[in-house]
Amino acid sequence: MTEVKAYAAKASDANLEPHKIERRDITADDVKIEIEYCGVCHSDIHQVRNDWKNSKYPVVPGHEIIGRVTAVGDNVKGFNEGDLVGVGCMVDSCQECDSCKEDLEQYCENGATMTYNSPDKHLGGHTFGGYSEQIVVDKEFVLKVPENIDTKAVAPLLCAGITTWSPLRHWNVKKGDKVGVIGLGGLGHMGVKFAHALGAKVVMISRSPSKAEDAKRLGADEVLISTDEDEMEKHQGSFDFLLNTIPVGHDVNPYVGLLKRDATMVLVGAIEPVDPVHGGALILGRKRIAGSVIGGIKETQEMLDFCGENNIVSDVEMIDMQNINDAYKRVVDSDVKYRFVINMKSLKEN
């Protein structure tokens, strides 16, 4: 084991502070990674604050990890020292269930091991995430990162990116489809970029007229203000697909009205109850509401390759590790365009 520097919350009401953690020695199947950048996801804050009632302290958050390989185990092929790699929300899964066999480790029927706050099969205790100097990860959960795109802005692709990419691909969004992206935050801004890159006619749907200009810069063809009833009426029954990134419970019925017959709205943000859905609105158009979480490793690699080929990264604001607590406050206030990324060099200087 090696002791490494990290930042951790020690209790649900505590600020993050410097903390030492142990990383395992690499096994034959492991890749050791020196972390260069780590994105800040809203779920980091939920887990630090124990909003989901399953946090184990100390919590070392961080599941949008970019770094360089510093060592590989004997069984590892395809990764070499110095390679630019990524680690997302998962670091292990059973690899045996139907979901794993279908490259859908995120739905592992025996429970995937999440990058932090999940039982650690190697050391016992729980896993520690990317707000740290280095990490050791099973080779099946390490991703190759294209060298040609802005490395620091790749980090959020590992969660915000794949969370929006996966449903767009699974529901087969294609050239010419009319796609609505609801909510313009960390997830929504990636949804707009990806839907645009896939050739869809993209409508950014938001309550805030102030976001219109930025949405168009990101790739939206049109902006629909959801509080404008006349505009909402004009778009009734016209969408092939809706990607709903709103991170809290809300009234989904106005959006259901926007769907065409047989079209789907996919929730990717609201991990809590949404307001009552009108059964009739679904029934009278054979409409669908679904959910989707992150994506499998194979699909995440496909996304990274696509991003390399199409020069797609996240819009990020860089911070030092020491500013994490202020950054959390700003995330909660939706005051970031569109994702904070920690420059992990700052941790060394701590």
Place this chain on the structure above:
Amino acid sequence: MTEVKAYAAKASDANLEPHKIERRDITADDVKIEIEYCGVCHSDIHQVRNDWKNSKYPVVPGHEIIGRVTAVGDNVKGFNEGDLVGVGCMVDSCQECDSCKEDLEQYCENGATMTYNSPDKHLGGHTFGGYSEQIVVDKEFVLKVPENIDTKAVAPLLCAGITTWSPLRHWNVKKGDKVGVIGLGGLGHMGVKFAHALGAKVVMISRSPSKAEDAKRLGADEVLISTDEDEMEKHQGSFDFLLNTIPVGHDVNPYVGLLKRDATMVLVGAIEPVDPVHGGALILGRKRIAGSVIGGIKETQEMLDFCGENNIVSDVEMIDMQNINDAYKRVVDSDVKYRFVINMKSLKEN
């Protein structure tokens, strides 16, 4: 025009009583039908009582119509005097929109003409349904009824039947699938019969242990009592498809838990808000909730042909037209196994 006998409600609080209505003379495209049997659907009661706030009085309900052809227009091919035919929930649609072109007239983008209480394109006013001696219907909305199955028990196939058949087919329920049918009423009993006939392993899901025996007689392999938490837990994540026939708003979350990853629950009964759905329950299994209404004419004919080949009909209790008001009370009390059918000969004796 021809004056014919019917039964109608004159106001939302009124019992149904004898009433004269006008039927149009047949056009070149019409089929004239002497009605022999008409099923009693719960939506008849909703419309008589103006529950959906769109009833026009007098309301002559009835959209599960079986009868014999007595005359055909010059353009009509394939129907001849004496043929046994059916008319379901629709009597016309635009025939030009995408939905109509895809044989999905029930989703006609210009609004299908419903069998009763819909604007009447021919005579003005509104359409009158099957609680009457005869009806004149456009040839495209007349169905051929197999002669080899119990004619009076065919009537409910035109609404309760197709409402359950259509989603089972659209979501491709097949041999070996584990299918749950939630609620055992007019719709549910047909859902069990059809899912069984399609080769699925059928689980009847009900709050009432008293329905277990009957469910098995209808074709269920197993009965799951939804109030038994241990049993519900055992079936978690195991269903390929759920057909939810509960006719009112309710908590769908326990049923969402029963779905496998990527599986769908289809609402066919609850034309009103359902309780808040937990977004996380959809997201963490890429699960889907959808709706579906009746079925297209082509699909309805396929269902009737399948019923002829597999000797499937509804379980019915016959009544005379004069007993309709008592029958409504019993429908509301769920006191019928599983559908009332009016013997329309009784109307002539009025």
